[in-house]
Amino acid sequence: xxxxxxxxxxxxxxxxxxxxxxxxxxxxxxxxxxxxxxxxxxxxxxxxxxxxxxxxxxxxxxxxxxxxxxxxxxxxxxxxxxxxxxxxxxxxxxxxxxxxxxxxxxxxxxxxxxxxxxxxxxxxxxxxxxxxxxxxxxxxxxxxxxxxxxxxxxxxxxxxxxxxxxxxxxxxxxxxxxxxxxxxxxxxxxxxxxxxxxxxxxxxxxxxxxxxxxxxxxx
Numbered sequence: 001x002x003x004x005x006x007x008x009x010x011x012x013x014x015x016x017x018x019x020x021x022x023x024x025x026x027x028x029x030x031x032x033x034x035x036x037x038x039x040x041x042x043x044x045x046x047x048x049x050x051x052x053x054x055x056x057x058x059x060x061x062x063x064x065x066x067x068x069x070x071x072x073x074x075x076x077x078x079x080x081x082x083x084x085x086x087x088x089x090x091x092x093x094x095x096x097x098x099x100x101x102x103x104x105x106x107x108x109x110x111x112x113x114x115x116x117x118x119x120x121x122x123x124x125x126x127x128x129x130x131x132x133x134x135x136x137x138x139x140x141x142x143x144x145x146x147x148x149x150x151x152x153x154x155x156x157x158x159x160x161x162x163x164x165x166x167x168x169x170x171x172x173x174x175x176x177x178x179x180x181x182x183x184x185x186x187x188x189x190x191x192x193x194x195x196x197x198x199x200x201x202x203x204x205x206x207x208x209x210x211x212x213x214x215x216x217x218x219x
Contacts, residue, residue, distance in 0.1 A: 004068040012048045013072050018110060024102040028095040037079050042088035045073050045080055104170045117164030120188060126153040142177035159188050
């Protein structure tokens with residue numbers, strides 16, 4: 001008899017299926033007919049891993065052997081090897097915004113959440129390492145004003161908008177570590193205004209969060 005941990009896996013799986021996470025991923029990133037697993041299945045397992053074992057992303061297959069992953073998600077531990085995880089993450093990277101939007105819309109729909117009010121906030125993530133070269137289309141790590149006050153480390157900044165009702169993410173952006181916060185807020189508010197599809201767009205912020213160019217330009 002083999003004992004495995006169940007924990008919250010069944011609950012996590014229930015929410016993932018209710019939100020159709022695997023479906024959203026597979027519609028955006030289909031795989032060949034001979035694949036042993038879809039990208040959506042792999043991402044579901046990774047979400048469960050992050051929620052039940054929030055440690056550095058390594059040895060996921062070991063976690064899957066100790067937990068009832070095969071029984072709940074139908075994936076053997078051998079499938080969740082580093083190479084397969086990397087392929088799934090690479091596949092969703094260029095489609096991430098659409099996937100997040102689809103899952104967010106599904107969450108809003110099944111939960112009946114209101115979307116007339118959105119909350120936007122920014123944070124920074126300090127990084128260890130040199131990061132001397134970055135891909136052209138990716139935000140570049142740089143020194144700035146980190147929230148954790150680790151000025152000796154480079155950082156990446158990120159902004160997230162969530163629904164005021166329920167806190168469901170609907171919009172996100174990553175920014176270079178040295179990017180000015182004022183310019184980030186301006187672009188984000190214009191994007192959110194376009195998403196709202198209405199001319200009556202109310203922005204509430206402190207003196208640092210509402211740049212003058214935006215205050216005078218919005219209608």
